[in-house]
Amino acid sequence: MNNIKFKSKRFFPRNIGDIMSFGFLVIIIPLVFWFETRTVLPAMYPDFGFWQVYHTIVAILLLFEIVSNFLYIILVDTSIYSVTMPAELKEGWWFCAPCESVAPPRSYHCHMCDVCILKRDHHCRFSACCIGHYNHRYFMLFLFYLTVATIYATYFNLFFILNYINFNWGLLLKVFFPLAFLVFGLDTSTNHVYLVIFIVVLVGSLVSLLLLIYHLTLIQCGVLTFEKNRKLKGYNLGLKANIEQVFGTRWYLVWLGPFVESPLPSNGAKWDLTMDKHVKSL
Template sequence: MRVSHNETLIIRKKIWPRSLSDFGSMTFILVIVPLIYWFELWIVLPDLYEFGTLTYFIHFFMGNYMMLNIVGNFTFTVLCDTSTRRKIVPVNAATARDGWRLCSSCEALSPPRSWHCPTCDTCILKRDHHCIFTGCCVGHYNHRYFLMFIFYLFAATAYAFIFNNFFIWSKIQFEFPLSIIKVVFPLAIFVFGFDGSIEQFYLLLYIVSVVGMLFTGVLCVYHFHLIFQGLVCNEKNKKDYSYNLGFKQNILEVFGHKWYFALFNPYVESILPHDGIIWDTASSWKQNSEKTR
């Protein structure tokens, strides 16, 4: 059964982090992302390219475009309510048999692919995982935004990595072995001090961006691999491939019918083929496909 839903964004009532780890991780993102943005476009870029040149404006545009996507996708991931509380869940004798469970915490029936999050204290529609960097769960309605958030973080840090190498190696005066320690162990900068030089602070930002590039790269590989298989994290652990509808349809399930726009612009509305409650399975999808031939 295919159900299309043109629903506007429903904002979560409680958007502040509910645990200390969420608060710390989210604060780190809110501080380090603008800081690295400033470093790349106002320190590194003018040092490598002369202001007013075509090359300068191309890289300046790309930096702002990536930042726009990072901020937009992060914001929608945090604000979007993807819990079962956002709507009245229809339950009848026909649907309650397959995949529905009674959540003792919510004291309500939870539809298929939904699980309770103890941190958010609610059941999440098609719950993938709880993200400490956004302070909320990733589920049916904000899955697209989370994936694009980590993708553009990776793209931005990888893009900056190329230019940062030219900038850092030309600015930093290395002293063996102290400088090597500072590069390999970023926190050693706080132990040994900045030596009264702003270059040491630049080195710290460089190292943070490299670590961020590696971390978000691994996340992208892991989560996009799940998407291509039609899975969320919990289903992968249980090896449940019931909702694998094929490569193309699996992408539509997350990014919606305008997926080609959703990949490049977080502000584009892309209607999802399901409501987060009633799902097609691999068997039912195959039967419907054969009937339409």
């Protein structure tokens, strides 16, 4: 299914940065969902009214897409061990000493994951693993649905906050230093907790939107974050082919969920190069 393999080893964040980022995401996603469905929507619509039920269903669907794609990011094996490696070096291949294995083009060793990653894009702190050939699709869909959900929540939160918080000059300090007021006990009121959640969701919507635009631009150009930072080129096969390299041959259906089959045209080890308008297989 989807020509993917799941990791055989258990997943644990390996360093403090991964632990903190991963932990934050695992806590904030259900917290925001609870806040939106149990606090914001009931305050804006009658209990069990049409619009409250409608927006609750939308929130559940968005939560499902976010969580399921996030799990696939973590569980799908995108290392060089997910494919069979040859014993000898081929043209464009290299030998990885830490992995004690040959590695194909576009694969790079991640010292945090301690393994070579096929078509390595970057190491994602929030999922505590690398984004590579086989989980790139799920990362992009996670980012897309996270962007939709946070913008959606920010819209409702804005109206909710305007009705529950009285604006004054002291509020400006709370807006810029919301967590400080909460952590140091300067304001532990329910309204301030609402303000903190509102700001976290607002910032999250802006960050996720910028990341989504950035990564979509890279996909359009057929380049990875790792390659862009090192000015490596040569894999731009055209918009449709570039999309299929990430989302698979059934790219138009993958938005339905991570369970939709969409085989990738490459196994992560063999790539087509674009050299002077000619395509060369490597």
